[in-house]
Amino acid sequence: MDTYVGQIIMVAFNYAPEGFFLCQGQILNINQYNALYALLGNRYGGDGKTTFGLPNLTGVFPVGAGNNPYTLGNLQLGMGNATANNRAYSNQLVLTARQVPLTPHTHTAAFSNGSVTGNPTINFTVPAQTATGKLMANAGTGTTDKPGQSALPAQAPNLTGIGGPDNYIYGPSDGTTYMPVNVPVAAQPVSTAVNLSSASVQGTVTVNSTGQAAQAPIQLQNIVPYLTFNFAICYNGVWPPQPN
Numbered sequence: 703m704d705t706y707v708g709q710i711i712m713v714a715f716n717y718a719p720e721g722f723f724l725c726q727g728q729i730l731n732i733n734q735y736n737a738l739y740a741l742l743g744n745r746y747g748g749d750g751k752t753t754f755g756l757p758n759l760t761g762v763f764p765v766g767a768g769n770n771p772y773t774l775g776n777l778q779l780g781m782g783n784a785t786a787n788n789r790a791y792s793n794q795l796v797l798t799a800r801q802v803p804l805t806p807h808t809h810t811a812a813f814s815n816g817s818v819t820g821n822p823t824i825n826f827t828v829p830a831q832t833a834t835g836k837l838m839a840n841a842g843t844g845t846t847d848k849p850g851q852s853a854l855p856a857q858a859p860n861l862t863g864i865g866g867p868d869n870y871i872y873g874p875s876d877g878t879t880y881m882p883v884n885v886p887v888a889a890q891p892v893s894t895a896v897n898l899s900s901a902s903v904q905g906t907v908t909v910n911s912t913g914q915a916a917q918a919p920i921q922l923q924n925i926v927p928y929l930t931f932n933f934a935i936c937y938n939g940v941w942p943p944q945p946n
Contacts, residue, residue: 706942708741710757712931721938727758738937745780759933810910817904844870 705711710725718724729748732739739754747755769776839855846853853872 705936705939707737707936707939708942709936709939710759711934711936713934714931716932718932718934722934722936723756725757725759725933725935727760728756729753730756735937737941738935741942743780756935757933763928764933812908812910813905814908815906819904843873845873846870848872 705721711719711722713719723730727747730738730753732748732752732754735754742754742756744750744754746757747753767779849872853874855872
């Protein structure tokens, strides 16, 4: 079976058959391979005057020419990003920080150097308390039911005093006797609200970092499953006739 000039075959061995070149982007002389140049031109490399290039299929995969239904548009022969003069393709996909979504997380914050301006009303609550004190008293038994400057509560009131309902609960002071007493300071707690509506609080809020420090762009492998072969192009074969 004859092979057309410019026809590319795929082989599972490590050399090009007789009449073929491996498709590795070699630059050839036009005068030596004018038939192949007439079909390829310099779309795969070379200056088009004395040299031309072969397709470079090392490490890349071929794409059919024509109107691409995806995002590549109308593909002409020789177009691509892996030609002999331009291998600006990458088998890695680089993700920047903006392309990596953040997972839910929290930060700790600290408020410092704060100050309050305006007219805030700050109130507080004082709970009810009982104070303990001492009261000067008579050391003996009560002798009268009439209080006075010299008659103080007696430590031993005489509740059987003459006079019916009157009881002797006062007696003369000796100036040295005291009785403990409990004096309530407040019967109910004093409670008011805190009003800062007219105040302005200023200060510095410091947000602490969390998680790992920023990393370099993430590189992901962008290669489909593959199996390696050699591509070879025919330079010595039958001229491919065009259809009528």
